[in-house]
Amino acid sequence: MSYYFSPKVLAYVLAHPGALESKQVELTVLMTDLRNFTTISERLGAKGTFELLNQVFEAQTRTVLEFDATLEHFIGDQFMCYWGAPDPQPDAADNAIKAAIALLKEMKNIRQTLEPEVQKLFGFGIAVNTGTAMIGNIGSLQRMDYGVVGDLINATARLESLTKYYGTLFILTQETLDALSERPPYRLLDVVVPVGKTAALKVIEIQHPYSPPVFAQIAADYSIAYQYYQQGDFEKAKRDFLALAETYDDGPSRLLAARCEELLQDNPKSWAGVYE
Secondary structure: OOOOHHHHHHHHHHOOOOOOOOOOEEEEEEHHHHHHHHHHHHHHHEEEHHHHHHHHHHHHHHHHHHHHOEEOOEEEEEEEEEOOOOOOOOOOEEEEEEEHHHHHHHHHHHHHHOOHHHHHHHHEEEEEEEEEEEEEEEEEOOOEEEEEEEEHHHHHHHHHHHHHHOOOOOEEHHHHHHHHHOOOOOOEEEEEEEOOOOOOOOEEEOOOOOOOOOOOHHHHHHHHHHHHHHHHOHHHHHHHHHHHHHHHHHHHHHHHHHHHHHHHHHHHOOOOEEOO
């Protein structure tokens, strides 16, 4: 049965029969998604796509289970797991970050096994978020699942989609950063209200094995430019972001420089440093 249910959920069910009523819990959620999946599927065909997904899910499952995660169901090419349920986990955020960094390596390794044309298309993004959600039995009298429901999941999905927007592999929220026992080098990329949301997210990028060697310097210079941006001094912010983009080929800086140009043209009457 552990092939069809997350091992942690199965163990909890066996230990507490009938005790899966919904409850509010503190979770750290990890979500990852493949890039250009429709195009890859067209190139590989049904059988090749099936084999690639199984290869990816096998690596992802093995990796996160090593860090004590609970698995959600696979949805298309999307993978999600979480920490903090069925039982509380004080080290949830720490394990999620360790799992995310291990996943970066696994996904890079998979990419190297693909044929050159598919390699060009194959990409991914990883997001980690922390907050409260409802967890328990979901479904009907004929079909029941044990799963997570709440804005935390929607926000994490929006966050994951922003990895493509910023051109980054891995981002997290301020809530996850605050929950870590020890903060790695990081930078505040942006404060945004994603499409379909009303609450702002602080988008964080931490240093990982695939970050530029000069990440700490980029983060320090980016912080200065971002302060100008939040204060509404878009000229200075654009100047500094452009310098970062040109010096370090930094995607987020290039994006923010273009946004500053838009804001200079729009000349917003009120500015709180939050971009929708």
